[in-house]
Amino acid sequence: MAENIQKGIISGLIVGVVMLLLALVGFVNTSAQIISGLMGKTVENGTPASLLVFLAIVSFFGGMFAIRAPHHIAKSWAFVVVRSALSGLASGLIVGVFTWIIGTELASKVEMRAYLNALSPDNVRVMTVDQPALLAGLTIFGLLTAVSLASGVLWHLVTLAGIGRLITGVWTDTVSEVTSNPGVQRVASSKTTRYLVYAALILTLFVLPRTFNNFIIHTLGTVGIYVLIGLGLNIVVGLAGLLDLGYVAFFAVGSFVMALLTAPFPHNLLWSFWPVVPICIGVAGAIGVLLGVPVLRLRGDYLAIVTLGFGEIIRILIKSDDMAWLTNGPKGVTNVGQPILFGQKFNSELDFFYMIVLGAMAVIFVTNRLEHSRVGRSWIAIREDETVARAMGINTWFYKLLAFGIGAAFAGLGGALVASRSLFVGPEDYTLLVSINVLALVIVGGMGSIPGVILGAFVLKGIPELLRDLDQYRVLFFGILLVVMMILRPQGIWPAQRRRLEMARDDEPVDLTQSAEGAAK
Amino acid sequence: MNYTLETRNVVKQFGGLTAVNDIDLQIPERAIASVIGPNGAGKTTYFNCVTGFYTPDAGEIVFQGKSIIGLTVDQIATLGIARTYQNIRLFPAMTAVENVLVGHHPRLRSTWIDALLRTPRMLIEEREAVIKASDLLDFVGLRGKGDSIARNMSYGDQRRLEIARALANEPKLLLLDEPTAGMNPNETENLTAFIKRLRDELKLTIILIEHHMRVVMTISDQVTVLDYGEKIAEGTPQEVQKNPAVIEAYLGKSAVTGAN
Numbered sequence: 001m002a003e004n005i006q007k008g009i010i011s012g013l014i015v016g017v018v019m020l021l022l023a024l025v026g027f028v029n030t031s032a033q034i035i036s037g038l039m040g041k042t043v044e045n046g047t048p049a050s051l052l053v054f055l056a057i058v059s060f061f062g063g064m065f066a067i068r069a070p071h072h073i074a075k076s077w078a079f080v081v082v083r084s085a086l087s088g089l090a091s092g093l094i095v096g097v098f099t100w101i102i103g104t105e106l107a108s109k110v111e112m113r114a115y116l117n118a119l120s121p122d123n124v125r126v127m128t129v130d131q132p133a134l135l136a137g138l139t140i141f142g143l144l145t146a147v148s149l150a151s152g153v154l155w156h157l158v159t160l161a162g163i164g165r166l167i168t169g170v171w172t173d174t175v176s177e178v179t180s181n182p183g184v185q186r187v188a189s190s191k192t193t194r195y196l197v198y199a200a201l202i203l204t205l206f207v208l209p210r211t212f213n214n215f216i217i218h219t220l221g222t223v224g225i226y227v228l229i230g231l232g233l234n235i236v237v238g239l240a241g242l243l244d245l246g247y248v249a250f251f252a253v254g255s256f257v258m259a260l261l262t263a264p265f266p267h268n269l270l271w272s273f274w275p276v277v278p279i280c281i282g283v284a285g286a287i288g289v290l291l292g293v294p295v296l297r298l299r300g301d302y303l304a305i306v307t308l309g310f311g312e313i314i315r316i317l318i319k320s321d322d323m324a325w326l327t328n329g330p331k332g333v334t335n336v337g338q339p340i341l342f343g344q345k346f347n348s349e350l351d352f353f354y355m356i357v358l359g360a361m362a363v364i365f366v367t368n369r370l371e372h373s374r375v376g377r378s379w380i381a382i383r384e385d386e387t388v389a390r391a392m393g394i395n396t397w398f399y400k401l402l403a404f405g406i407g408a409a410f411a412g413l414g415g416a417l418v419a420s421r422s423l424f425v426g427p428e429d430y431t432l433l434v435s436i437n438v439l440a441l442v443i444v445g446g447m448g449s450i451p452g453v454i455l456g457a458f459v460l461k462g463i464p465e466l467l468r469d470l471d472q473y474r475v476l477f478f479g480i481l482l483v484v485m486m487i488l489r490p491q492g493i494w495p496a497q498r499r500r501l502e503m504a505r506d507d508e509p510v511d512l513t514q515s516a517e518g519a520a521k
Numbered sequence: 522m523n524y525t526l527e528t529r530n531v532v533k534q535f536g537g538l539t540a541v542n543d544i545d546l547q548i549p550e551r552a553i554a555s556v557i558g559p560n561g562a563g564k565t566t567y568f569n570c571v572t573g574f575y576t577p578d579a580g581e582i583v584f585q586g587k588s589i590i591g592l593t594v595d596q597i598a599t600l601g602i603a604r605t606y607q608n609i610r611l612f613p614a615m616t617a618v619e620n621v622l623v624g625h626h627p628r629l630r631s632t633w634i635d636a637l638l639r640t641p642r643m644l645i646e647e648r649e650a651v652i653k654a655s656d657l658l659d660f661v662g663l664r665g666k667g668d669s670i671a672r673n674m675s676y677g678d679q680r681r682l683e684i685a686r687a688l689a690n691e692p693k694l695l696l697l698d699e700p701t702a703g704m705n706p707n708e709t710e711n712l713t714a715f716i717k718r719l720r721d722e723l724k725l726t727i728i729l730i731e732h733h734m735r736v737v738m739t740i741s742d743q744v745t746v747l748d749y750g751e752k753i754a755e756g757t758p759q760e761v762q763k764n765p766a767v768i769e770a771y772l773g774k775s776a777v778t779g780a781n
Contacts, residue, residue, distance in 0.1 A: 373636030374629050381623045384612035393598035393627030501618040502667025
């Protein structure tokens with residue numbers, strides 16, 4: 001019982017502090033506005049009712065949080081009631097007292113905004129649900145306690161009834177029944193099915209966006225660019241295990257090659273878009289190899305630091321006055337050339353989206369072929385244990401350079417497309433943060449996994465767009481999402497699977513001498 | 522006599538410590554040669570010199586008549602020297618078959634361009650390599666376990682897999698660093714018989730670092746004893762067993778003098 005009391009109070013304190021924090025940074029009000037919006041009221045500020053709804057939601061999860069325990073522990077009713085009630089009481093006490101204090105201060109006309117931006121009179125009025133301070137505090141205290149207790153009891157009932165297990169059980173049974181059916185297996189593994197799936201996928205990718213507005217297409221295009229360069233970094237980090245923090249350099253090289261060769265200023269070369277694309281890929285790949293030569297002698301953390309340095313060097317070079325004759329320095333390059341196809345301008349958001357999808361498909365194709373070959377095996381061996389990989393006869397120097405070069409080439413393609421799409425390149429678009437974002441999407445998606453990288457790009461580049469409603473709290477929530485993700489699924493959303501290769505064999509074990517004969521020669 | 526491996530006056534120093542001092546060793550073709558000695562005698566350092574992990578400070582290492590001093594680790598492996606490790610070092614995230622395929626790497630010819638274009642020669646080569654890898658897994662007794670992830674395999678299976686991976690190199694010389702470490706008497710006996718088969722059936726030359734004296738005495742054609750980096754005895758198992766210097770190294774001076 002003592003333990004239950006202790007755990008309950010601790011849970012409550014955590015929930016209370018979280019709510020307090022959210023209130024102090026002003027998020028409580030923002031969320032109240034969103035909820036008001038959802039309830040069909042467009043208001044400047046949240047309404048008291050929407051605030052209560054928000055607090056109830058948080059408290060509901062608080063109650064769930066308070067009664068969590070390892071599976072093998074049987075939860076008694078005392079366990080559930082004590083923990084969820086105490087958790088509600090503790091969090092209610094914190095938030096209630098806070099409400100009471102700010103309510104009193106508001107009544108005595110103290111200008112709290114001087115200390116915290118979020119505590120403007122309007123906000124405080126919402127936080128105190130438009131009531132006198134003490135009453136507001138007591139209301140919130142009561143609400144949190146009641147909801148937390150109710151939530152604990154409700155979840156316990158759900159567990160007792162086995163509803164969760166019922167659903168997952170039926171689900172897994174059905175899935176295993178369907179997948180183990182030989183007919184289904186045959187159809188699923190047949191080539192025709194595979195091509196049909198591809199065809200459907202391509203059709204969706206090319207036809208569906210026609211119905212979207214430009215903003216969505218633009219966002220999808222950005223996601224696509226990140227898929228493209230993410231797959232490049234996936235070869236370097238995910239397959240070969242080389243932690244490269246300067247990956248943005250190759251992205252920048254691709255962009256600037258495209259810009260300088262096609263823009264009217266500073267060189268007035270005005271080359272056409274199409275032949276420049278392979279040049280961008282080639283130059284980025286070559287620079288990848290050149291940078292790789294001195295850098296790839298290092299391993300692990302040292303490699304990360306040095307590549308980080310190289311990434312910055314490239315950006316600063318592009319920006320520097322000494323290179324301004326070539327790169328136009330910090331001003332960047334405007335009016336980057338755009339593609340023309342059969343005499344028609346090919347430069348709408350949709351056109352670029354198509355090009356990006358085609359680019360990503362090419363990159364997936366190349367990655368897939370390399371991964372499932374002697375080359376991919378060597379990369380993974382290097383990632384797993386470089387010393388032993390060398391002792392297996394793998395020329396690690398060559399394979400590491402190859403990974404670096406191919407990864408850089410993919411980034412070059414991405415850079416070329418981005419430069420042309422946004423008509424402008426400036427050195428400040430290619431900061432360390434881009435490298436870190438790309439690395440994050442590879443890790444969140446699942447290292448070394450193509451579908452993982454695609455999902456990662458959607459999660460990391462797509463979700464922040466969806467979270468626009470949360471305006472300045474977007475990054476906060478994004479951070480929380482990443483932390484939760486790393487706790488619950490450290491291997492990534494869609495981790496890489498190893499392919500099954502061993503032959504199903506019915507014959508007797510091989511005669512050792514016969515198969516050995518060749519070996520001895 | 523044809524020697525697969527000859528080392529002449531090999532010296533390896535780490536700062537002031539001479540880990541391997543002036544080691545002369547001739548390993549005849551198709552012999553099982555054991556290298557024994559107390560902990561820190563320089564046995565593994567000697568292996569590391571032969572496989573190119575360390576460059577000796579002095580001396581010659583000749584493999585099949587050619588000096589391999591100055592070659593890189595991967596070049597030496599490609600010549601046909603394969604090894605296992607004292608503490609198992611598989612590629613943990615890869616399957617057993619993939620581990621063996623990595624071992625087969627120096628015998629494959631297809632390049633990254635073949636992989637990109639998926640040329641027929643690459644497809645044929647890969648198919649044969651997978652068959653060969655499965656055969657090798659059969660050979661070491663891992664039939665049907667080819668698709669397990671190496672990390673998840675039992676200790677004994679991991680040891681077998683490491684040997685299969687080394688054999689995939691199609692080596693002429695196999696270096697086994699304490700292959701029976703951590704095995705029970707029964708497993709040790711099986712492995713001893715297995716090592717003999719490697720020599721008899723695959724016609725390999727084997728150098729063995731081993732602490733189990735029963736293993737060493739049963740299968741070795743030649744035993745070399747190292748102590749403090751120096752060779753203190755060499756000969757057949759029987760000769761070495763009677764050598765006073767060896768007894769002293771293992772049991773101390775009093776064992777030699779006091780025994781009589």
